[in-house]
Amino acid sequence: MKPARLLDAASAHAVGFGWLRAALAPASPYGDDAFAQLEPFAPGAEHDARRRAERIARIAAALDDERIDAVRALLAQAPDAAPALARASMGEALDDAGLLEVQRFFDACVALDGLTSACTDLPRVAGDAVRTCAAALERGRAGKFGFYLEDAFDAALGRARAALAQAQAEYDAALGRTRAAAAHALGREISFPEFIVMREDLRGPLPSGVRVVREAATYVLCELDADDGVLAALKRREDAASEVARVEEAVRERLSSTLRAHAAALDEALRATGETDVLIAAARFVRQHRCVVAEYGADELSFEGGRFVPLELELAAQGRAFTPIDLRLDGIAVVTGPNMGGKSACLRACGFIAACAAFGLPVPAVRARVPVFSEIAWMGIGSDEDGGGGLLSSFAREIVRLRELLARSLPARLVLLDEFARTTTPSEGKALLVAVLERLRADGADALAATHLAGLAQAAGARHYAVRGLHGVAQRPAEEDLNAALERLAASMDYTLEEVTGERGRGSDAIALASLLGIDAAVIDAAYRALDSLE
Amino acid sequence: MQVRVGASLFDLWNRSGARSLFVVGIGKNVGKTVAMRAIYRACVEAGEICALTSIGRDGEAFDATDALAKPRLWLTPGTVVATAREALPRSPASEVLEVTSYRTAAGALVYARVRSGAHYELVGPPAASALRTVVHELAAHAPRVLVDGAVDRIAALAGGEDAVVVSCGASAAPTPGEVVDEVRALVARLQTPRLEEGSDALSIEGALTPAAVAQLVRARERRAIVVRDPTQIAITGKAALQAFERLTIRCLRPLRVVAVTIASIGRDRAFAPRSFAREVAQAVTLPVFDVYAAERAA
Numbered sequence: 038m039k040p041a042r043l044l045d046a047a048s049a050h051a052v053g054f055g056w057l058r059a060a061l062a063p064a065s066p067y068g069d070d071a072f073a074q075l076e077p078f079a080p081g082a083e084h085d086a087r088r089r090a091e092r093i094a095r096i097a098a099a100l101d102d103e104r105i106d107a108v109r110a111l112l113a114q115a116p117d118a119a120p121a122l123a124r125a126s127m128g129e130a131l132d133d134a135g136l137l138e139v140q141r142f143f144d145a146c147v148a149l150d151g152l153t154s155a156c157t158d159l160p161r162v163a164g165d166a167v168r169t170c171a172a173a174l175e176r177g178r179a180g181k182f183g184f185y186l187e188d189a190f191d192a193a194l195g196r197a198r199a200a201l202a203q204a205q206a207e208y209d210a211a212l213g214r215t216r217a218a219a220a221h222a223l224g225r226e227i228s229f230p231e232f233i234v235m236r237e238d239l240r241g242p243l244p245s246g247v248r249v250v251r252e253a254a255t256y257v258l259c260e261l262d263a264d265d266g267v268l269a270a271l272k273r274r275e276d277a278a279s280e281v282a283r284v285e286e287a288v289r290e291r292l293s294s295t296l297r298a299h300a301a302a303l304d305e306a307l308r309a310t311g312e313t314d315v316l317i318a319a320a321r322f323v324r325q326h327r328c329v330v331a332e333y334g335a336d337e338l339s340f341e342g343g344r345f346v347p348l349e350l351e352l353a354a355q356g357r358a359f360t361p362i363d364l365r366l367d368g369i370a371v372v373t374g375p376n377m378g379g380k381s382a383c384l385r386a387c388g389f390i391a392a393c394a395a396f397g398l399p400v401p402a403v404r405a406r407v408p409v410f411s412e413i414a415w416m417g418i419g420s421d422e423d424g425g426g427g428l429l430s431s432f433a434r435e436i437v438r439l440r441e442l443l444a445r446s447l448p449a450r451l452v453l454l455d456e457f458a459r460t461t462t463p464s465e466g467k468a469l470l471v472a473v474l475e476r477l478r479a480d481g482a483d484a485l486a487a488t489h490l491a492g493l494a495q496a497a498g499a500r501h502y503a504v505r506g507l508h509g510v511a512q513r514p515a516e517e518d519l520n521a522a523l524e525r526l527a528a529s530m531d532y533t534l535e536e537v538t539g540e541r542g543r544g545s546d547a548i549a550l551a552s553l554l555g556i557d558a559a560v561i562d563a564a565y566r567a568l569d570s571l572e
Numbered sequence: 573m574q575v576r577v578g579a580s581l582f583d584l585w586n587r588s589g590a591r592s593l594f595v596v597g598i599g600k601n602v603g604k605t606v607a608m609r610a611i612y613r614a615c616v617e618a619g620e621i622c623a624l625t626s627i628g629r630d631g632e633a634f635d636a637t638d639a640l641a642k643p644r645l646w647l648t649p650g651t652v653v654a655t656a657r658e659a660l661p662r663s664p665a666s667e668v669l670e671v672t673s674y675r676t677a678a679g680a681l682v683y684a685r686v687r688s689g690a691h692y693e694l695v696g697p698p699a700a701s702a703l704r705t706v707v708h709e710l711a712a713h714a715p716r717v718l719v720d721g722a723v724d725r726i727a728a729l730a731g732g733e734d735a736v737v738v739s740c741g742a743s744a745a746p747t748p749g750e751v752v753d754e755v756r757a758l759v760a761r762l763q764t765p766r767l768e769e770g771s772d773a774l775s776i777e778g779a780l781t782p783a784a785v786a787q788l789v790r791a792r793e794r795r796a797i798v799v800r801d802p803t804q805i806a807i808t809g810k811a812a813l814q815a816f817e818r819l820t821i822r823c824l825r826p827l828r829v830v831a832v833t834i835a836s837i838g839r840d841r842a843f844a845p846r847s848f849a850r851e852v853a854q855a856v857t858l859p860v861f862d863v864y865a866a867e868r869a870a
Contacts, residue, residue, distance in 0.1 A: 186665040251837070258842075
């Protein structure tokens, strides 16, 4: 799954693309290949994107969680037969491990079709070729999981193996006689080709059938000396072993040629298995995160009950709920509200939902209407996560990113500006931001800017959303414990986003927040006095 | 004393109660594979199904480092092996039980059952942790597991309930005395006793290193020094012997070392077999067998 031109590294990081990719990861190497090829749809391909999303939604509806987990477990356990099938298709006689891998793949195909039979949106993987080739390998099934070139594959195998067993027995007997005679003469066990005879134990010369390898002062290193009878038996055994090897190889060649004859269809089975794996992973994502198929339209990005799933899960782990977002973006808009009020989360939710839609995925919302964007660009806080910059200040880095963004004249762009130009003077920063928003509107982009700068929406002629913000915090004593402070903040914050007209809306509640996070009362009081005098 | 070495070692393995047995050596070409083959044959003669594997590579026809002939493993039907895919003989065919996800230098590790007698090369997983899992998985296919533990790779023994045979030989050092010191040190490490309950003890997290030992000796530590198991003692040779003399080293999970085998013939040198065997026997409190001479040291 490649972000390709849709997201650069910083934007991908900001909108949780890495998380999305991990959440959609397939379970098997078959799916890995298909998943690696996934690219976002381009503007104009809304119909195709919607069809894919609808297909995934139908799969998610047709299969319950248990069935989806069973499919993924099956795929995870299936060995990767693609290399073996590729070698067979190129004329190689597979080794027995390769034949086992192929047989297990065929078993997985049949089981997969069984598990997904209720869902017509998934491809059938065990077609005629799979069944024909599976039948050809079936005689090799050994025990519950194993594979062996059984005699049943070819009558010549049984004959050759019987001859080898006979020749082996004759050789063992001939060698055994030589060994037994030598052992008897020496009065000791001889188990190995080489053995030591202590000189002090020798009564006379070494017995026949024993040859000296090395002599030393106290011992003689010996080995058994094969006589003509042993050598003849060894020759017969080697001949018999060669015949077994020849027949076994002929069987492997025959089985591999059967696979080769169905190579195209088996390749399709591999592809279909990969496609199933990717679609099942997407259906799992849809079920886990309550996603819906978006309407695809070029006119606006809008959603009800939209969620930024990575943050939603993080909050859920702490026993907190994500406040769903309702938003309509048809041109440019501004989000204002207190610090820690969820402005950035709103921008990230926009980017996340737009990214899902661009890949033809259902989106985490109750209802959504989404264009297929050519680019989702993140500017401002978090846009230099890749560490670039060197001698540039944070403001200069933002400007360089802006210059590059404006230089790309792409249609259908979504630009998310998180406190852009926050590190320069408020008046110039605001002026710059107004100009940028006007330029983006003129270019036909959709843009959403989160800011603390007052009057920006009015100045830019933009739709204005505001977070409702804190209620009843300022008078409370500071919390010593940060976690407790964060919990109280969450309890005191209304994260609801609502559209407001004019410049109505709240301030940043920065001093109240500072108080809540433990700044001592003297500083807080002084801050409020300073605020009064400034206003 | 003339004995059936394989049968004697197999008997000691039986009496240890362990399902798996590791053969570890103090160096290369010290008769590990010969000892392993003797035990394996005794196991087969006793009618027991055995699974075999190794850490890294063993059983090949020629030494991978010096191209000299090596003892080979002739395995009989029913035996289970864990070896690299590329090392599995193409003929006679084996019953392939599993192509695992473990990687070796010669491809994926496979589990296979021998269906016709043949020479096999064992190429097991190179990592100790993977080997432990493999030993566990092989136990599902065979009641006994025999492991060629390679050169002093005792890390693979960590966390196991294995019996251990230590092999030493003339290839390991220029003189019998030096070989004896080496084997005495390795056996002392592997035989680290279990900590007695109620003992005053100092637990060591992780490995007991030479630096830690030196510090403890300087501090005249009188408490028992406790490691998780003997594989955590990361000191060898004379340093290990001195550590055991000066400190009371104990472990929580002792190993079951059952015997020592000797190979008096090395690649470049040979020791007088009986005197070498006697010296080793005097240095360790274990049965000592000369696998080439088919003798147990008096």
